[in-house]
Amino acid sequence: MLGLKLGKMDLQSPVIMMSGIFSYGEADLGYLDYSTIGAVVTKTITLEPRQGNPQPRIWEAGSGMLNSIGLQNPGIKDFVSHGIPSLMDRGVRTIVSISGQDSGEILSMMESLSALGVETVEINLSCPNVHRDRPMISQSARLTGQLLRDVKREFGQVFVIAKLSPNVTDISEIAIAAEEGGADGLSMINTVRGLCVDIEGRRIIEGGYSGPPVKPVGLRAVYDVYRKVRVPIIGIGGIEKGRDALEYILAGAYAVGVGSGFFSNPFLTSEICGELKDYMVKNNFRRVTDISGMLNEKNYKTGR
Amino acid sequence: MLGLKLGKMDLQSPVIMMSGIFSYGEADLGYLDYSTIGAVVTKTITLEPRQGNPQPRIWEAGSGMLNSIGLQNPGIKDFVSHGIPSLMDRGVRTIVSISGQDSGEILSMMESLSALGVETVEINLSCPNVHRDRPMISQSARLTGQLLRDVKREFGQVFVIAKLSPNVTDISEIAIAAEEGGADGLSMINTVRGLCVDIEGRRIIEGGYSGPPVKPVGLRAVYDVYRKVRVPIIGIGGIEKGRDALEYILAGAYAVGVGSGFFSNPFLTSEICGELKDYMVKNNFRRVTDISGMLNEKNYKTGR
Amino acid sequence: MEARNLKITGLTELSAGHYLVELENSFSTMPLPGQFVHIKVPPFFLRRPFSIAGGDAEKIRVLFRVAGEGTRALSCMEPGDELNVIGPLGTPFPVREEWKKAFIVAGGTGAAPLLFLSSRLLSEGREALFFYGAREAGHIMFRLLPPGVDFIFTTQDGSYGEKGLVTGPFEKMLRDGLLPDVIYAGGPHGLLKNVAGLSASYRVPAFVTLENRMACGTGLCYGCVTKIRSGDGWDYRRVCKDGPVFDAADIEWEES
Amino acid sequence: MEARNLKITGLTELSAGHYLVELENSFSTMPLPGQFVHIKVPPFFLRRPFSIAGGDAEKIRVLFRVAGEGTRALSCMEPGDELNVIGPLGTPFPVREEWKKAFIVAGGTGAAPLLFLSSRLLSEGREALFFYGAREAGHIMFRLLPPGVDFIFTTQDGSYGEKGLVTGPFEKMLRDGLLPDVIYAGGPHGLLKNVAGLSASYRVPAFVTLENRMACGTGLCYGCVTKIRSGDGWDYRRVCKDGPVFDAADIEWEES
Numbered sequence A, B: 001m002l003g004l005k006l007g008k009m010d011l012q013s014p015v016i017m018m019s020g021i022f023s024y025g026e027a028d029l030g031y032l033d034y035s036t037i038g039a040v041v042t043k044t045i046t047l048e049p050r051q052g053n054p055q056p057r058i059w060e061a062g063s064g065m066l067n068s069i070g071l072q073n074p075g076i077k078d079f080v081s082h083g084i085p086s087l088m089d090r091g092v093r094t095i096v097s098i099s100g101q102d103s104g105e106i107l108s109m110m111e112s113l114s115a116l117g118v119e120t121v122e123i124n125l126s127c128p129n130v131h132r133d134r135p136m137i138s139q140s141a142r143l144t145g146q147l148l149r150d151v152k153r154e155f156g157q158v159f160v161i162a163k164l165s166p167n168v169t170d171i172s173e174i175a176i177a178a179e180e181g182g183a184d185g186l187s188m189i190n191t192v193r194g195l196c197v198d199i200e201g202r203r204i205i206e207g208g209y210s211g212p213p214v215k216p217v218g219l220r221a222v223y224d225v226y227r228k229v230r231v232p233i234i235g236i237g238g239i240e241k242g243r244d245a246l247e248y249i250l251a252g253a254y255a256v257g258v259g260s261g262f263f264s265n266p267f268l269t270s271e272i273c274g275e276l277k278d279y280m281v282k283n284n285f286r287r288v289t290d291i292s293g294m295l296n297e298k299n300y301k302t303g304r
Numbered sequence C, D: 001m002e003a004r005n006l007k008i009t010g011l012t013e014l015s016a017g018h019y020l021v022e023l024e025n026s027f028s029t030m031p032l033p034g035q036f037v038h039i040k041v042p043p044f045f046l047r048r049p050f051s052i053a054g055g056d057a058e059k060i061r062v063l064f065r066v067a068g069e070g071t072r073a074l075s076c077m078e079p080g081d082e083l084n085v086i087g088p089l090g091t092p093f094p095v096r097e098e099w100k101k102a103f104i105v106a107g108g109t110g111a112a113p114l115l116f117l118s119s120r121l122l123s124e125g126r127e128a129l130f131f132y133g134a135r136e137a138g139h140i141m142f143r144l145l146p147p148g149v150d151f152i153f154t155t156q157d158g159s160y161g162e163k164g165l166v167t168g169p170f171e172k173m174l175r176d177g178l179l180p181d182v183i184y185a186g187g188p189h190g191l192l193k194n195v196a197g198l199s200a201s202y203r204v205p206a207f208v209t210l211e212n213r214m215a216c217g218t219g220l221c222y223g224c225v226t227k228i229r230s231g232d233g234w235d236y237r238r239v240c241k242d243g244p245v246f247d248a249a250d251i252e253w254e255e256s
Ligand SMILES: Cc1cc2nc3c(=O)[nH]c(=O)nc-3n(C[C@H](O)[C@H](O)[C@H](O)COP(=O)(O)OP(=O)(O)OC[C@H]3O[C@@H](n4cnc5c(N)ncnc54)[C@H](O)[C@@H]3O)c2cc1C
Pocket: B059, B060, C036, C046, C047, C048, C049, C050, C051, C052, C063, C064, C065, C066, C067, C068, C069, C070, C071, C072, C109, C110, C112, C113, C210, C211, C212, C213, C214, C244
């Protein structure tokens, strides 16, 4: 009922643990029902090791949070040398997340990954915590399209997901460029650039904003882009209960990504699967893909 | 202590009731302490009357809200014919908000307003609820700069505030263009494009997202832009308690704008003034302008 | 209109999911039937609007149904707790000297302001026949029915009174030629639209109270507007300030 | 590590703003001194981490100070309420056979895990001298002091024990040549850094517990990292998973 295909992968559920939330997938948490997880996107890897940002990296921001991990990671060489951690025996697929400054870096990482047999890669074009004043690749339609063309030209057989930033004037334009460049799927949204003021500590905390407050932003992005592309969208942003995931799917997401909501609710993936099943049973749907985009104008006319 | 100048106007407090929150300033609410309000920005007026958007116009979105009023207003002619509603006897100044598709419309409205003796105008370049698929003027640095140049060339004596949208790749770029075009001040942010899914009602609600969840977005915008312009910034977005206003001012706002938080907390302006005074007394500041931007790198180095 | 913290003096579950909350009236004004209060229910951002179901210089009564998270939170509050309330808001039901006999048509919690109105009418020596429809017997707020008002009940499941919609007996009465001087109605959109149609057919003036989503509740934001006929067309008018009570003939009824 | 709803069996205010909360231990593991629990306090988004201040197969005790909104909300909960808890988390304090005599240095609520540790040490027949510093007399959690442990108190205002910082008598004891086999410490960053310096000077191993801001609490997000020496430089290691207890000599101390 909840199973679906993403590229050549069969996912046992449309719920994906997004990058940065679940480390490299090496953890085995006794309390998780792994059968409710379709895939894990590993924490973003870069070509060279990165120490990441100084403290504080985590800051509560109203009913959400800021993070500025700054892509701490051991680099692609170390990552590859350990082999891809796998939860395959529990039916969970792995998607490897990578990030780089340009096509050269990305291609070199793709090389290492495809040598390892990795079939699905997410390219994080949208981390707000790395270079404060340099734009992200997904802030430019031209750079996004070009990067994907470069990657798909050489690694046409790899399923490539582009992860996009909401911090753009028009996310549809970026999404279309990614699709035209050859992206096989889109993940949206990454965190929203945010800032908190620590009055007592007399300091400013910058970071990527995530959690429940960004849900209307993520939904808007998914809804708008769904009408303009054909590739599957992983809907992300502020999912903290089952109902939120259903909203994303009805608005146009093919699958949903769990981010910081998992920190708050460790049973989130099970709750999502439960809620999706309930909705489908009550409304007589057999496959979760049948309800994807159901309330989007692309399929459906609203009263207005 | 809390008084400050905005252009030629003396404001009795740095707290401004933003556009859309307080109608045209004609209301006289018994429970408001008007001495805590520096100015009221009137609900945005357009050249022609507008009926605005259909219901629903208001939607609760997590700990914030969506609105899609769609600039319902009687048009500039009708507005001007009634004279500018004034709370001057209570010390509250009026700023008139206008919006138009291009310089022609704006200039024609400026004409009517300056005939009426209006000294301070806010140009709303950022309403997300008007034309769904057409960009807003403040989504283009070029158009923003051009519009301000056109306005200031003809109405150099009017204090012109540009109200900017957060839905851009780089708000600093827009702010700089506005300043270069001649803007005397900046209001930021307007609402964030958002969307909710009404599962039971099987419909999509689009609207501008405001309230506490957008505070980190507004703070980020103010903080970033403060370092790049010299004109005063009215910091807006998610202010629902006194402390929030203090955060905006410390991050770089010259004055603060109260939006939907006023719906939730009718004593908000008093709370803000109280909190600002407390902070200033405790930390030995005499004028609220002395603490503006105090925690911004422009003035101050953070520990990092 | 004032904004104050009002103390809850009573909170009773009248039937499954239906509550009566009684607030200390610290406002300096007397509430009138048709007016409403705008209540902050922590931690929710938007206030919740509720008709005043009764009250005087001492008390304000609100009758509500648990419809979602906010009303659920409200139902969990306790006597002694305070609520930040803006009120009394909106225009009351008009009452004219010459309207000696009124028909009142209420569906569900739409009955709240009409219960208040009917006791007012009664105390002024007028006649009122109250058509009150609910889903089931348990939803009829017997404890709030003003003594002396004549009631005709319907329930959708037939568990009390006539089975069916409240507009059934109401329409029958009109058809039988028993016309009142005025009609007042509150409840779901379909009911009100129906009443408006009958009021036009039988040429009896009708006043209905609308429930749109609200932000400010005080006429400032234009969030709650409804289409009101004007000249050849219509204008959007504010339910919170220009209403919530409107002349049924003025409303441009939309599909819902 | 498990995630469960644990019932609150007791919640006591020990002194102004300091609380002891007792939870039913429905975990299948026994908590160890130095480990912590990650508690969801509605309606806050991020969980709050707290050291385990005591416990066994039946109970988990947490000692906390109202530091902000989340701890305030926690202090308002009641016995019978449930909390969603992830735990026990992190690495416990190391205890080696040959460490017969321990000095324990605690500042403020940093005492919580050390109270647990000291009773463990005592029950294993070891010797422990507990240096316990607080702002004022009322902040010292007498009710939690394990019987049989020797304590030396300091308060900043001199209202109990010696006046000054806890590192005063601790350093004096070392200076007087009364060296323990091991030092354990918890509390503010300055205190820990100080203890680390003394541990190096006197060549006594020291283990400290750190408190960084956490999101996952389970090693997944890299939010809570601290600089740990490695070769010529340092690496960011996770306080929640690689700690919270670290060898003081491994920490790259930063200004704070
Ligand atoms: C003038 C007026 C008078 C009313 N009088 C009564 C009354 O006497 N008794 C009663 O039970 N109900 C009354 N209502 C409806 C009542 O306001 C809603 O049931 C209540 O707001 C639902 O809140 P919730 O948090 O439980 O629901 P949710 O669905 O969780 O609320 C989400 C948001 O939608 C709004 N909303 C949801 N339903 C409605 C609705 N029907 N009308 C307006 N806003 C809504 C809420 O205010 C909130 O902003 C009245 C509404 C209006 C406008």
